[in-house]
Amino acid sequence: MEHTDAGIELSDEQLRAVMAEERYVRVIAGAGTGKTETLVSRIIHLIKDRGVPQERVVAFTYTERAAAEMLFRVYERTGGGGINAGSIGKMFVGTIHSFCFNELKKRFGYDSYTPMDEGLENAVLMRFLEGRYDVENFKKVISIFYEEMLDRKELKRVHPEVMGLIEEYEEYMEEKRLIDFPRMLSIYHSKLKEGYRPEIEHLLVDEFQDINRLQFEIIRLIGKSCSVFVVGDPRQTIYRWRCSDPSLINEFERAFPGTATYYLTRNRRSVPEIVRLANSIDEAYLSSPRESMLRPVREERGTVSTFSGYEAEIAETIEKSVKGGGARYSDFAVLYRSVKGNASGLITEFRRRDIPFVIFGNSAIFSMPEMEAIRTVYKWFVDASRQGGDPPEKEIGILSERFGRPAEVISADLARAREKFRRTSGTALDAFSQAYKMVYAAIGIKGLDSTKAEDHGLLLAMASFSKMVGDFEQSVSLGGRNGHWKTYVRGLLRYLSDSESERIYGISADENRVRDAVTVSTIHSAKGLEWNVVFLPDIDKLRSRPSRPVLSKDLYDHWRYSGGGVEHYNLAYVAVTRARDTVMFVRNRIFGGGKNSSEIRVHGSKASPRKYSIFDATSISDYYVCPHHYYLGSVCGFVQGTDRMKGFGESVHRVLKAVASAANRDRLTRGQVRKIVEREVHLPYATPEDVRRVRQDVEEKVMGVLDYLKSAHVQSTEDGMMHLSLGTSILRGRTDLLVRPDSESIEVIDYKSNLSGDGDDMKRYSMQLAVYRKMLEGQGMIVRSVKVLNLRDGKLHNLDAGPKIDKELEKCIAGMSAGEFRGRPCAFCGECEYRDICRFTDTDMRKKG
Template structure:
C-alpha cells in the first residue's frame, strides 16, 4: 500500500463498520478494492469466504488477475464474480436451504420471451395477451428489479419453497394484497398479475429460473427464513461491492441481507448512475446511512486521470443535479488541458472537424489513433462520422458493438440485401435464414446443403425445392424482396414483412398501455427503429447517386459492417459503452436538445440521469475534451443542449480561461455587415427558419432590411470600417426605425392575422430575438424561385425596399 494516498489507505483499512466509499471518476477505486481484498487476506481473512461483487464478468476477471499477481497465485477466489454468479453459487452450496434445488436451467432474456409467448399461446385464459409479450416481460422484470414485495409475494406464493412450506405467511400475503391497488398496471389489468403467477409456477415446477430469479430467489429465502439467513451470513467473512450505483433495489436487498451489517464495503459514485433501464439507482449511495447501522462514509475525491480544465467543467455541470452528495473532484495533475466548445453549421462539418483534429493532433502532438474516442448519445448518430473516418483512412473500432454499422438492425438487413444479390452465398444464407427466429434450425439448414450436394444443384434450387413449410415461407420473402425496383422499396418491404412484427410488437405496441417501459429498456433497443430509418435515408441517397444502387450500395456499406479489429484505432461508440474507460482525447458530438437529454416518443428522458451520462462522457477525457454541437442534422434544425448553455454561461461570465471555437464567418447580432446591393449596417435581430436558414434584420442608415441567409450576399465588415458605420447610425437617430413587428402595423387585418398565425416560435435563438416570419410552405415556394406569392412579397418586402444607390 506504499503508493496509495492517505484517503485510499483509509478506505482499504476501514473494516470494522459497514463502509461506503464514494469515488469520483479517475480516483483509482478498482485499485482500492483489489488492495482491500489483499489487506483482508493478509489480516487473516479466508479468501474462500470473501466476496467481491462486480458489474461485469470482464471486471471480475480483471480483479482476479490483479489479486493473483499480487499474491502467491494459489488463493481461492471463487466469490469474485458478478452478483448473479455469486447468488447462484450461494444457492448451489446451500441447496437444503433453497428447497433442495439442483440442476437448475437458467433462462436468458430471449429464452424467457419465448417461454412467455408459448405459455400465453397455449392457455386460452391468456390468449388475449399474445400481442403484449414484450410488455409482460418488462412488467415482470421491473417488479423483480424494484423488489415490488406486494406483487412478488402474490407471484411467488405457489412458486417458492419458503411460502409453500410456511402457511403462517398467508395472513401477511392477504394484508399485502390490499396494496396491490397502488400498482396501477396490476390493479387495472389483473390478468397481468395472473399471468405472472402462472409464469412463476411453471418455472418452479420445471426447475427453471430466469436471470432475475438468480438473485431474487435467495433474497426471498433470506427475508423469510431467519435460520437460512444466519447460516449464509456466517459462511461469509467479508463482502466488497463495486459499482454500487448500478445495483438495482432487489440486488441491494440481497446485499444488505447477506451481509451481517458490518462486514461490507460498497464502492461507487451516484454521479455515474446511468443504468436506470436496468434498475440501477443513485439511491443506493444516497441512502447508505439508512440501510446500515453506524456506517463509515469515505470520499475518494482525487482525480488522477483528467487535466484541471476537464475536471473544472465536469464539476460545474454535475453540481446542478439534486440527487447527489455534496462533493467535487479535485485535480491531481498540474496540466491545464483543453476543453473546447465547437459549434458547426451542419453534422457534416462536425465530422470534418473531428477528422481534421485527429490528423492534426497526431501530426503535432504525437498521439496515436488509440488515444482518441468519439462518444455519442446514440449509435445512429455515428454513421456519418464512421464514413468520414474510413474515407480518410483513419482506423476505428466500435466500442462493445455500438457502432452504427454493427447494430443488428443495420447489418442483418444488409445481409438480406447481399443474399438477394447472390443467392448462392452460403455464408449469408446461414446468417439470415433464421433471423429473426422463424424455427429453421441447424439441422434444417444442413439438410438444404446436403440436398445441394446430392442433387448437384444450386443453393437456390435446393432452397426452393425444400418441403419444409418454414423454408418455403422464407423463400417467398426472398422472392418478394428480389422484385424490389429501388433500395428504399427493398428495405421498406423488408421492414414490413420481416422485422416490423418482431420489433414493434415488442416496443411500439406497448405505448398503448400507458406504461413507461422506455425507462428500463436498453438504450440500444429504443434506438432500433431510428437506426433503421437512418439506413433508409442512406438508401434514398444511394438510389439517387448510383447507376446500379443495389450492387454499389452493398459493396460500399458491407465494408463498414465487416471491418476488422485494429490494434491502433480510434474508439467510437455510445456514452453508455464508454463507462469505465479513459482516453487522452475525447470528442462528444451532437450535444443538442432532444439528443441529450434524449427524447423518445415525445418524452424527454430523466434530466438528472442524462446529465450524469454526459458527465460520464466528459470524465473519460485525460488531456483534451471537445464538446460539439451542430446547428443542423441532415437539414433538421438542432438546438444546443441546455447542459452546454449553462456551462458556457458559467464559464465565460465567470471569467474562466477556457477555449471556444465557432465558425469565423458566422454572423451574430451586433455584427457589422455589408449586403451586396443594399449597403452597410448592423445586425439587430437574427431568427432561424424551419428550413435551417437564418433571417437577419439589419439596420442600414435607419432602415430595417430583412434578408435570408444564402439568398443575399452578406459579409462581415473589417474593424476599421465599424466606427464610420456606427457614427452614421447615430446621426440618423431621428429617422423612424422600422421594427419587424411594426412592419405589419398598417397592413389589413387579414394579412396581419395570416402573419401572426404563421409565426415560427424558436426558443433556441439568442436573447431579445422576436419571432421569425416565414412558414415552411412559403420557404418551399420561395426556394423554388416563385416570388409572386403575395404573402411572400409582403413578408420579404420584395420590391418594396429601395436598393442602396
C-alpha cells in the same frame, strides 16, 4: 499498510478507507479517484493483514468486465507480496447475479436450470406471449415486479391480467428449467429471508449507486452476518431505466447502523480543465455535497472546447494528430447516447480515410451499413413465402463494396445457397443457424482478415447477429419443435425487425477494445473506461423522451424509470470524465469551455497493454485443437446452432455426482438410480421421446460403473468458480470434478459416454484434464494421476498429464494472450461447426495436415 505492488501509492483518502475498522463502510468515490484500486487494496488488506480466509471474501461488481479488471489487479498486487497468488482462486469476484445463481446451484438444486441473458429472454418472451402483451413492456413489468419487490396480492388487485401472465410465465420457466436475472435474485432473496446465510465474512460492493431495491435487500440480509464495504458515486447513476435506485446509497447508513463514510476526491485521471468542467456540471445540476467535489492531481494543461466541425472534421483532426506523431488511434473515442442513427456518417468518413475504428454498445451493429444489409438479405434468404426473385439489389451493392466481391457473384452464390436451404428447411433443429452461415459464406466472410481492426469489428458484429438468430432458434426449439415451419419463419422475421430485439444485440467493450483504433461507443458502454481524447457530438441531445408507465403509478416510482429527472446530466458527467487530456464538444449549446477550437492535447500516449489475460479453463482444449475455432467461438461468439442433445454432458455429470455420493453411503438399487436419472437429466431442446431414450441409456451406463464408483470411493470436489495465476495469465473455471482421494493425494476422474481412443480425441481430453489438474494444484491439492472413465465399457484410460502436456498448455496460453488465431489443420476440420465461415478452409492447410 505495507505496499508490495511496484509503483502503486494510495492517497491518504484511499488509505483511510482501506484501513477502516468499522463493520459497515460507505465510500463515495468520484470519477478517476481510484475506486478499483481502493477495492483491490481493501481485499489484499483483509487477506494479508487481517488473516481473513480468501474464500470468505466476496466482491460484487456491476459487470463481468469489471470483475476481470479487479482480478487482474489483485494478481498483479499479490505477486511476491506475501500472499500465494494461486490461493486467491477461491475468492468470488463477479456480478451479484453470478453469485446468487452459483449459490442456488450449490445449495438449492438449481444446477439443471439455464440462465437466460437478455437476448434469449427476449426471444422466449416473444414465443410465450404470442401477441397477448407487448414484449418490451412485459419485460419492464417483470423487472419492476421482482426488483421493486411489489406485493403479489396488491398487483393482482390493481392489474389482475398482468399478475396472471406473470404467474403463467413463472410456470412456463419452471417447466423449461429456465431462469431470468430478476427471478434469479428474487429466489435467492427468499432463501435469505428463510434464514439461509452464505459463509462470508466480508462483502465488498462496487458501483453501489447502480443497484436496485432487490439487490439492496440481498446485501442487507447478507450483511447481518458479515461486514459490508460499498463504493459508489451518485453522480454516475446512468441506469435508472434498469431499476437502479441512487437513493439507496443514502439509505445505506439507515440499513446499517454505525456506518462510516469516506470520500475519494483526488482525481488522478484528468487534467485540471476537465476536472473543473465535471465539477461545474455537478454544481449546476447534480448538487453533490461539497466534500465530494473532485480535486485534480495532475498539473499538465489540457483542452476543453467546443468543436464546430462535423464528421469530416472529426476524422481529419484525429488523422492529423496521429500522423503528426503525437498520438495513437487508440487515444481517441467518440461517444454518443446512441450509436445507431448517429454514427453512420462518421463511420463512412473513417473508412474513406482508412482510419481504423472499433464500435461497441447495444444496437451498435446496425449502425454499420453492411449489417443492415446483412439483416435484409438474411430475411430474404429464409422467407419461404417469396418463391422467387433476386436478392435485394441495393443491399448486394453495399455488401459487394465491403467484402470486395462482384455483386453478380454474390447474387449467384446466394441464389444457389437459398435453393439448397429450401430443400432442407424445417428438417433440422438448427436450420436458422445453418442459414446465417450459408449467407455469410455467399457474401464473402472468408475474405475478412481478423488481424485487421475493422475486419475484427465486423466479425464481432456478424457474430452478434448470429446470436440474434440463435436466440430465436433456441426459443422455438424448447422441448423439441412441434410447429409449422412457415410459422417459425414468420416469427423470426418479426423478431429480426423488432426494435427491442435490435436494442439488445451489440458489441461489448471487452470484446472489441483490443486494437490500435478509434473507439465509437455509447456513453453507457464507455463507463469505467478512459481515453486521452473524447469527442462528444450533440451532447445537448442527451435527454431521452419520457416513457409511459407500464403499471399504475401508485405501485412504483415511475418518474425514476421514465428518463426524466437529471439522468442526462449524469450521462454528461460520466462522458466528460472518460477523458484524460482533451474533451471536444461537437455542436454543443449547453456545456463547454467557451472557445471554439480544434486544438488537441495528448500527454503520454501509449498502448497500455494489459499485464494479465483471463481465459475460461474449458476453452484451452478448444484452442489446442484449432486456434481459429477458438477465435470464432470464444472471442467473437458465432453461434454454432441449436443442438438437440445440448445439456447431455452436464446431465451425466450431475447423475454421476449424485450416484457417487449416495453409493458411498448406501447400496443403490436400480430404482434409486432411475430416480436420480429422471431428476438430473434435462435436455431443453430434445423431444419427450428423446429424453426418455437418453434417460434409459444413461441409466444403463451408470449401472455399469456403479460398482467401480462405490469400491473406489469416488467423491466430487466442491462446485465453485476458481481462478489460477499462470505466468501473466489467469485461468478461470469450475472444478466440479469426480476424484478418488487417499490420505495424501487425489486421482482426478473425468468421464465420457464414448471415448473413441483415437489420437485427436485423447489429445483434447489430455489438455482438458491438464487444466483441471493445474487448477486443483493451485488450491494446494496433490494430484497423483488423471484418468478418463469410459461409460460405454466401464474402463479407465490413463492420460498423459506430465511435463509434455504442461508445455503444450503454456504454448496455448501464450498464443491466446498474443492473439494468435491462425487455423490449424486436423481431423476435426471436416466436422467443424464453422467450416462454412472459416477463412482457412479454402487454403492448402488441410492438405498439409
